[in-house]
Amino acid sequence: MSTLATPHAAPLLRESFIELPARERARSLLDAGTFRELLGPFDRIESPWLPLQGVVCQADDGCVIARGTIAGEPAVVAAIESAFQGGSIGEVSGSKIAAALEMALRDCERGKIVRPVVLFETGGVRLQEANLGLAVIAEIQAAIVALRRHVPVVGVIAGMVGCFGGMSLAAALCSYLVVTKQGRLGMNGPEVIEQEAGIDELDASDRRRVWQLIGGEQRVASSLADRLVDDDAEAVRAAVHAAFAQGVPPAHRSEQVDTFLQRLARIDPANVTPESMREVYSAQAAHSQPRKEHA
Incomplete structure (x- = not known):
């Protein structure tokens, strides 16, 4: 049988990033052969609270922490598993992410730069551990802000669940955010908006909308x-490499308060559409461009 590739063979080489579990997502971003998991399933660091409420635990609490290298440089990847409790953040899973980022921060402060990546796939705080989850999300956010002074913090939102709640704020604090078309980002999920504000505000079943x-x-x-990529493991990997190659941005999103307040002031709450939101950004971007000097 011939081993020559056919013109139709190329698309089969693509590997969906979205369909990968958290552990394999992390592995796909690290250089081949460098993946090393910290506090993995065999360490059995489980939530002490879920069994009290009749919920079966997961041995890694739905969060994978991996060390390795990215483009030859030391790196740490925190990957949230959407298949467990919707990727919700509890005391253990959140503490694993916060500790991993804080460990990277200590290395950076000693002059050993570690590249941090967070793979967001979460609805936010775990309701069964609400206060503990909120506290640890605050620790994650503080670690991101401290880290990004030394090295870009790269976030990825691929798909299946998206990124909502307090973790959407953590994503917004990242130096660079890589997303696919399938990914979603918002403070409140569409189901919550419909429940609280009514279907006239947003029909959560209208997927296109x-x-x-x-x-x-x-x-x-x-x-x-910052960057839109196809649902392809190699495309996501390339985007993460490119983000680190850019270095720390001159100003992070959370530092551009005046710019975003100006955009908010241009929004008509009675006429919020995808097109109107893009127009606000386009107008603001054009307004912020430096004026050309005439000869």
Whole structure:
């Protein structure tokens, strides 16, 4: 049988990043052969609270922490598993992420730069551990802010669940945010908005509308994310490499308060559409461009 590739063979070489579990997502971003998991399933660091409420634990609490290298440089990847409790953040999973980032921070402060990546796939705080989850999310956010003074902190939102709640704020604090079209980013998920504000405000079953408002493509177009990639493991990997190659940005999103306040002032709450949001960003971007000097 011939081993020559056919013109139709190339698409089969693509590997969906979204379909990978958290552990394999982390492995795909690290240089081949460098993946080393910290506090893995065999360490059995489980939530002490879920069994009290009749919920079966997962041995890694739905969070994978991996060390290795990215483009030959030391790196740490924190990957949230959407298949466990919707990727919700509890005391253990959140502490693993915060500790991993704080460990990277200590290395950076000693002059050993570690590249941090967070793979967001979460609805936010775990309701069964609400106060503990909120506290540890604050620790994650503080670690990101401290780390990004030394090295870019790269976040990835691929798909299946998206990124909501307090973890959406953590994503917004990242130096660079890589998203796919399938990814979603928002403070509140569409189901929560419908429940609290009514179906007239947002029909959560209208998938096209939901993705038009908070999908990856829209978030890049409205400057809330930095790079849109296809659902392809190699494309995500390349985007993460490119983000680190850019270095620490001159100003992070959370430092551009005046710019975002100006954009908010241009929004008509009675007429919020995907198009109007893009127009606000386009107008603001054009307004902020330096004026050309005439000869």
